[in-house]
Amino acid sequence: MPKSDSFFIRATTAVGNDNTYRQESIDLGAYVDALGKSVLRIHNIAVAFTDSTGRSAELDGSDAAAAAQFQLLTQTAADIVLASNKSVISSGMINCARVKSGNGVADSTSESFDNLPQLWTNGYLVAVDTIYLGGAATDTFYEAVSVTVTMECTVETMSQAAAMALALSQQ
Numbered sequence: 001m002p003k004s005d006s007f008f009i010r011a012t013t014a015v016g017n018d019n020t021y022r023q024e025s026i027d028l029g030a031y032v033d034a035l036g037k038s039v040l041r042i043h044n045i046a047v048a049f050t051d052s053t054g055r056s057a058e059l060d061g062s063d064a065a066a067a068a069q070f071q072l073l074t075q076t077a078a079d080i081v082l083a084s085n086k087s088v089i090s091s092g093m094i095n096c097a098r099v100k101s102g103n104g105v106a107d108s109t110s111e112s113f114d115n116l117p118q119l120w121t122n123g124y125l126v127a128v129d130t131i132y133l134g135g136a137a138t139d140t141f142y143e144a145v146s147v148t149v150t151m152e153c154t155v156e157t158m159s160q161a162a163a164m165a166l167a168l169s170q171q
Helices: 159-169
Strands: 007-016 022-027 038-050 064-075 089-099 108-115 123-128 132-136 145-157
Touching: 007 022, 007 064, 007 132, 022 108, 038 064, 038 159, 064 145, 089 123, 132 145
Parallel strands: none
Antiparallel strands: 007 145, 022 132, 038 123, 038 145, 064 089, 064 132, 089 108
16 A cells, blocks of 8 residues: 655644533545545554643642543544444543642643554554544543644555445444
8 A cells, every 4th residue: 555654633622621521523534535545544643631722731729630531533422432432543531630739730640541543553544534532521620621632644545445344334
């Protein structure tokens, strides 16, 4: 399969701080055309959980812990799905703790990116023209949380039958 040079796709979704799932669509129509035999290979994904300006989201000083999670999917979803769902490209979460009194940034943060394309030998092939970045954050964040993904990608060609079969399996 011929490959293009790698390029980056970036997307941000404001997931808030009220335990509500939110998602945004990412248009891949410029890269993916299953009938035209063009598919997208995601090689790596970098994920950032921040406030709306890119800084560390503050925790509510009255609570000691907060959590936020994200998922990148080939299908729209109403809420977080299990990593075993066929539409999952990538998923993960952060857990934060603040021991000081008052609102402020976390004293400690742990992350669990349980499903990333770079964990696979050849990344992750996508044959649908729209993917979805969604997530949720607990109400123990003092301010709204945003999740940003930066994806390193290439465009590849495959047979029309293989591209259509992949696209159908991801819908």
